[in-house]
Amino acid sequence: MSSVKHSVSDALVITKRQLQQLVRVPEVLIFNTIQPVMFVLLFRYVFGGLGVGIPGGYVQLLMPGIFVQTVTFTLAATAQGLAQDMEKGLIDRFRSLPISRSAVVMGRTLGDGLLNIVVLVVMGVAGYIVGWRPTSSLLHIAAGFILLLFFGYALSWCGVFAGLISKDARVVANVSFLFTFPLTFLSNAFASTTTMPKPLQYFAEWNPVSTMVAATRQLFGFHNTFGVTAHSYPSEHPIVTSLFYMVVLMAIFMPLSVRRYKSANRR
Amino acid sequence: MIAPLAYDGAMKSVIAENLVKTYRNGQVKALDNLSLDVEEGTVLGVLGPNGAGKTTTVRVLSTLLKPDSGHATVGGIDVVKDPKAVREIIGLSGQYAALDETLTGWDNLVMFGRLYHLSGEQARVRAKELLEQFSLTDSAHRPIKTFSGGMRRRLDLAASLIVRPKVLFLDEPTTGLDPRGRMEMWEVIQSLVKDGVTLLLTTQYLEEADQLADDIVVIDRGQVIARGSSDQLKAEVGGERLEIVVDESDIDAARAVIERIAGASSVVDQGLRKISAPVRAGTDSLIEVVRELDALKIHPLDLALKRPSLDDVFMSITGHAAEEAVDDSAAEPTKKKKGGRK
Ligand SMILES: Nc1ncnc2c1ncn2[C@@H]1O[C@H](COP(=O)(O)OP(=O)(O)OP(=O)(O)O)[C@@H](O)[C@H]1O
Numbered sequence: 001m002s003s004v005k006h007s008v009s010d011a012l013v014i015t016k017r018q019l020q021q022l023v024r025v026p027e028v029l030i031f032n033t034i035q036p037v038m039f040v041l042l043f044r045y046v047f048g049g050l051g052v053g054i055p056g057g058y059v060q061l062l063m064p065g066i067f068v069q070t071v072t073f074t075l076a077a078t079a080q081g082l083a084q085d086m087e088k089g090l091i092d093r094f095r096s097l098p099i100s101r102s103a104v105v106m107g108r109t110l111g112d113g114l115l116n117i118v119v120l121v122v123m124g125v126a127g128y129i130v131g132w133r134p135t136s137s138l139l140h141i142a143a144g145f146i147l148l149l150f151f152g153y154a155l156s157w158c159g160v161f162a163g164l165i166s167k168d169a170r171v172v173a174n175v176s177f178l179f180t181f182p183l184t185f186l187s188n189a190f191a192s193t194t195t196m197p198k199p200l201q202y203f204a205e206w207n208p209v210s211t212m213v214a215a216t217r218q219l220f221g222f223h224n225t226f227g228v229t230a231h232s233y234p235s236e237h238p239i240v241t242s243l244f245y246m247v248v249l250m251a252i253f254m255p256l257s258v259r260r261y262k263s264a265n266r267r
Numbered sequence: 268m269i270a271p272l273a274y275d276g277a278m279k280s281v282i283a284e285n286l287v288k289t290y291r292n293g294q295v296k297a298l299d300n301l302s303l304d305v306e307e308g309t310v311l312g313v314l315g316p317n318g319a320g321k322t323t324t325v326r327v328l329s330t331l332l333k334p335d336s337g338h339a340t341v342g343g344i345d346v347v348k349d350p351k352a353v354r355e356i357i358g359l360s361g362q363y364a365a366l367d368e369t370l371t372g373w374d375n376l377v378m379f380g381r382l383y384h385l386s387g388e389q390a391r392v393r394a395k396e397l398l399e400q401f402s403l404t405d406s407a408h409r410p411i412k413t414f415s416g417g418m419r420r421r422l423d424l425a426a427s428l429i430v431r432p433k434v435l436f437l438d439e440p441t442t443g444l445d446p447r448g449r450m451e452m453w454e455v456i457q458s459l460v461k462d463g464v465t466l467l468l469t470t471q472y473l474e475e476a477d478q479l480a481d482d483i484v485v486i487d488r489g490q491v492i493a494r495g496s497s498d499q500l501k502a503e504v505g506g507e508r509l510e511i512v513v514d515e516s517d518i519d520a521a522r523a524v525i526e527r528i529a530g531a532s533s534v535v536d537q538g539l540r541k542i543s544a545p546v547r548a549g550t551d552s553l554i555e556v557v558r559e560l561d562a563l564k565i566h567p568l569d570l571a572l573k574r575p576s577l578d579d580v581f582m583s584i585t586g587h588a589a590e591e592a593v594d595d596s597a598a599e600p601t602k603k604k605k606g607g608r609k
């Protein structure tokens with residue numbers, strides 16, 4: 001009993017540490033929010049004309065795309081944070097303490113999740129200012145944001161694993177970014193998939209980023225179909241498919257990461 | 268209470284038996300059947316050159332690394348079978364300070380205190396105590412990034428003392444510190460030892476082991492090559508040596524004086540015109556030699572009392588200088604480097 005209590009409180013100590021870091025180096029938080037806001041503005045005003053015929057304009061399609069893209073980058077952020085802790089020997093020190101094996105990675109993913117809340121709120125406000133108007137009920141809108149947070153959280157666990165197996169914080173951040181960045185474009189996030197070459201359409205159809213974008217669009221009151229056929233499973237049931245992806249990712253990477261942490265060695 | 272593990276009639280706080288740890292499919296033997304033990308309340312100095320296996324030993328004993336074979340106990344608890352129980356009673360300060368660089372010293376200590384399951388209040392009280400003990404109170408609220416190497420080291424040590432560990436592991440606590448920082452660290456460590464902590468510390472400096480340790484094991488390529496008290500080791504090496512450089516014409520006369528006072532035969536390097544001999548009475552012998560040479564009107568060009576260094580220990584025990592274990596250690600690794608030396 002007390003060991004469960006301890007593993008929760010240990011994880012919260014690690015999360016608190018991450019928040020303290022943000023207070024000491026506020027530039028991290030500022031940059032983390034400026035970048036997505038910049039994306040909102042760029043896409044809104046550069047590609048705004050693309051949305052001819054879309055009720056409410058392109059920005060209605062765009063905002064869920066940028067939301068999903070932003071939380072996707074959590075993977076790289078988590079990976080980099082953990083790899084840095086490895087490099088500094090902090091993971092060694094944590095491992096020499098009588099704390100639960102999951103505390104450090106739990107605390108880290110929680111911290112990155114909290115950061116995402118801040119970022120999503122700021123982006124939502126920026127979106128509202130440039131004309132984004134969800135048409136669904138408040139409950140649906142909240143569900144949309146919760147889904148986004150969970151997606152970020154699930155990817156954060158992939159990041160934990162990547163960070164623990166990596167040898168270098170900068171390398172793992174770049175590799176994670178190289179992996180996630182195309183994913184966010186080989187999707188329906190910014191443009192319709194129907195103009196892509198056929199193989200890419202198939203890929204985009206099953207890409208979790210696409211299902212997430214479609215799921216949040218739906219929750220924000222805008223139904224959209226995508227992929228090669230409009231009747232494919234992910235296109236018809238984007239929310240269920242997205243949830244499925246998240247569960248699978250966490251089922252794989254949570255135990256893998258905790259296992260890896262147990263024997264994590266610097267160098 | 269019954270002593271869990273006792274031989275030689277003394278309680279052993281740390282026992283390592285035949286530890287083996289290899290890397291790269293057995294090509295690098297970081298630990299090669301290494302055994303050592305630390306008696307409760309004493310200090311063991313693990314002395315060895317770069318790559319000898321010091322850090323690997325500390326990592327195995329502090330549960331960070333599983334040995335390939337062999338076994339080890341700390342406080343009577345097996346490090347492989349019950350690592351969590353071991354972590355409850357040890358403190359570890361690794362070779363490089365392991366702190367959160369963006370946080371302040373205060374934040375770091377409170378965080379680690381909380382991770383040792385102190386209450387918020389207890390953690391703050393302890394942080395304050397430790398900062399005072401380590402003379403860091405004035406810089407407590409500065410980010411670690413702005414700390415000097417010596418301050419970092421002290422804070423790192425402080426973090427390993429939060430719950431007053433029974434057994435403390437310090438991996439090269441003074442490497443990279445300037446002489447003053449080293450002296451300060453020695454004082455801190457000596458005061459800990461006075462409080463009765465059992466300490467295993469690694470070092471590359473014989474002088475440091477001499478200052479701090481009750482017992483010393485010398486390791487090289489993952490093996491213990493010598494063990495004993497500092498005096499025993501020095502005796503094995505031959506203790507201090509007197510070295511004198513004189514004019515070529517004075518060599519024979521000076522040599523006679525030195526040999527008589529040292530009570531031992533000397534070695535003469537004709538090229539450098541250097542005479543050296545082991546002496547037992549240290550500075551007294553030095554003074555005596557100077558006096559007699561002066562009476563003979565011989566003026567030494569250079570005069571030194573050399574304390575045995577780690578290199579001397581190695582020379583006398585292994586016949587080769589202390590070298591970093593080269594990865595293809597099966598081959599004879601000492602030659603390449605020696606050639607490169609002056
Ligand atoms: N993760 C690793 N992978 C491969 N080889 C390793 C690894 N860790 C240690 N070694 C090797 O094991 C040997 C012992 O290393 P160790 O770090 O224990 O030495 P050390 O005595 O602490 O040296 P130093 O004084 O440089 O800190 C070295 O040859 C080192 O290269």
Ligand SMILES: [Mg+2]
Pocket residue numbers: 321322323362438
């Ligand atoms: Mg080392």
